[in-house]
Amino acid sequence: MTTDTSAVARLEPGRVKAATVAALRTGALLARAETGVVALTGPGAVTCFQGLLTNDIEKPGDGAFVYGAMLTPKGMIVVDGWATRHDTTVSYTVPAHGRERALEILTRSVPPRLARLADRTAELAVLRLMGPRAQAVAEEAGLEVPSMVGRAVQSVTGDAGADVARPGDAAPFALQISLPADRAHAVRERLVAGGALWADADALEFARILAGWPALGAEVDDKTIPQEVRYDELGGVSYTKGCYTGQETVSRLHFRGHTNRYLRGLMFDAEPAATPAPGWTTVTHLDRDVGRVTSLAWVPEAGVAGGGLWIGLALVRREVLPGTAVRAAGRDAHVVELPFALPVNEPA
Numbered sequence: 001m002t003t004d005t006s007a008v009a010r011l012e013p014g015r016v017k018a019a020t021v022a023a024l025r026t027g028a029l030l031a032r033a034e035t036g037v038v039a040l041t042g043p044g045a046v047t048c049f050q051g052l053l054t055n056d057i058e059k060p061g062d063g064a065f066v067y068g069a070m071l072t073p074k075g076m077i078v079v080d081g082w083a084t085r086h087d088t089t090v091s092y093t094v095p096a097h098g099r100e101r102a103l104e105i106l107t108r109s110v111p112p113r114l115a116r117l118a119d120r121t122a123e124l125a126v127l128r129l130m131g132p133r134a135q136a137v138a139e140e141a142g143l144e145v146p147s148m149v150g151r152a153v154q155s156v157t158g159d160a161g162a163d164v165a166r167p168g169d170a171a172p173f174a175l176q177i178s179l180p181a182d183r184a185h186a187v188r189e190r191l192v193a194g195g196a197l198w199a200d201a202d203a204l205e206f207a208r209i210l211a212g213w214p215a216l217g218a219e220v221d222d223k224t225i226p227q228e229v230r231y232d233e234l235g236g237v238s239y240t241k242g243c244y245t246g247q248e249t250v251s252r253l254h255f256r257g258h259t260n261r262y263l264r265g266l267m268f269d270a271e272p273a274a275t276p277a278p279g280w281t282t283v284t285h286l287d288r289d290v291g292r293v294t295s296l297a298w299v300p301e302a303g304v305a306g307g308g309l310w311i312g313l314a315l316v317r318r319e320v321l322p323g324t325a326v327r328a329a330g331r332d333a334h335v336v337e338l339p340f341a342l343p344v345n346e347p348a
Contacts, residue, residue, distance in 0.1 A: 008281055008329075009218040011209070011297040013308065015202045018300045023197040024207060028133040028174075030188065030196040031203045035081075036099025037120040037178065038106060039091040044114025049083065049090045052109060052245055054226055056238040057083050057090060065152040065165040065176075067236045069226060070105050075249025077224045078105060080216060080236070082176065084152045084165055091163075093126060093178065095216050109245075125184035127177040130207050133195060134174035138164065140194035141187070145175065162187065168235050170339070172204070172211035209297045209313060212265060212338025219263055219294045219313060226250055228259045228315065230338065261291060262318045265336040266328050268310035283314050283328045291316030293329045311340060 023029040040049055050058045055068030062085060069080040079101040081094035094102050099121060106117050129138060138145050143164050144155040152165035162179035179187060192198050205215075214220050214229035227250070231237045239254055253259060266283075283291040293314045301307035314328060316335065324335045 007217055008293055009205065009209070009215060009295040011202060011206055013298040013300070016206045016298065016300060019197065020199055020203050020206065021300060023199075024131050024203075024210070026132065028129055028131040028137040028191075028194075028196040029199050029203055029207075030127060030129050030137075030191050031199045031201060032184065032188075033093075033126045033128050033176075033204055034096040034201055035121070035126045036094050036096050036102065037091055037124050037126065038094070038099065038102050039089055039118045039120055040106065040110060040115040041089040041118065042115035043088060044111070045088050045090050046085060048110045048115050049092075050241065051243065052105065053083060054231065054237040054244065054246075054250065055083070055235070056241040057085050059241065060085070060150060062087060063146075063151050063153065065146075065150055065167065067167065067171070067234060069231070069236065070102065071226070071244075071246025071250070073245055075225055075246040075253075076222060077216075077220050077226060077229075078222075080214070080220065082165070082167070084163060084178075086152070086154065086163070091120070091178070093176070096121075098216050123181060124178050125181040127179075127184065127188065127191075128173040128204060129175040129177070129191070129196060130173045130203070132174075135166075137191055137194040137196045138175055138177075141190040143177065143187075170211065170213075170234050172207040172213045206297055209295050209311065210340045212263065212313060212340070214263060214313075215295065219315065225253065225259060227253050228261055229263045233338075258318065260318060261315050263294075263338065264314055264316050264320070264322065265338045265340055266293070266312035266314050266326075266333045267336045268312070268328070269332040269334075270309055280330050283316055283320075283326050285320055285324060285326045290320050290326070296329065313338075 052070050053068040055066040064085040069077045079098040081092050084091045146153050146166040149168045155162050155164045165176040219229050281292040295313040299308050322337045
């Protein structure tokens with residue numbers, strides 16, 4: 001299982017509209033996520049999943065909704081996603097290109113006598129709501145919304161059930177709605193009528209970059225350890241749960257040391273207004289290679305034709321702190337804290 005470490009996720013000018021930025025800042029944005037959904041069902045489902053996930057799905061009990069990854073025995077991330085627990089079923093929503101990885105691990109690790117594995121990708125649609133009005137819009141559309149973060153509830157949408165989940169505040173979305181694929185359009189229309197702006201996958205990618213959330217194939221490759229990509233800040237790892245695959249490396253770093261590199265934000269200088277060079281991922285500081293660019297996005301400036309700025313994510317050496325001036329993807333930039341503030345530029 002290898003990932004192309006030279007790949008950079010890029011959102012070029014025009015991919016994200018000013019209306020998208022405005023909705024993320026003050027309204028509600030809705031998009032369908034490109035995901036895979038796999039599920040374990042049976043008396044051993046929770047225990048088996050607990051032994052594979054970096055986070056704790058057991059202690060929070062029924063209705064838990066947590067972010068976490070499955071690792072190699074040496075502690076490297078194989079696939080990441082959101083786990084939902086309802087009774088004796090645990091569903092794991094992962095990036096579409098991570099679906100086969102999740103299935104491979106679960107097929108290899110879970111005895112059929114303890115839990116039954118199912119690939120539910122084709123039968124389910126996953127919608128994600130973003131922005132400060134997300135919960136109000138969902139309630140206006142008639143959906144039940146969890147009262148606390150890290151929880152999921154089973155709601156009724158017309159003649160079908162939906163799973164409505166609320167992540168922690170650091171997540172790049174406010175609500176995840178999983179429902180039968182043939183009901184997705186009807187629920188979408190109700191959410192739009194309630195005030196959500198319908199968007200495409202670029203909006204989800206933009207929100208991810210703003211949140212400083214790592215992506216499989218960009219920030220995460222086959223040599224990435226959870227703490228390198230902000231899992232502590234994102235609530236993606238538990239240090240109090242029992243054993244899981246790869247735990248030894250993760251725990252040793254937490255209690256006895258630190259990683260040599262870390263995920264940071266990049267704010268590119270406004271002048272010159274050149275596009276960061278494609279295929280050039282190097283980050284340098286004082287003529288020394290200190291990391292690599294992993295994601296880039298153009299943020300449009302409201303009311304200014306062609307106006308905006310570039311932001312990005314980069315894995316850099318830990319000593320390269322926020323405020324440091326660097327050269328990244330062939331352009332001058334400054335390292336900044338994550339997540340990015342919204343909006344990252346204001347009209348004059």
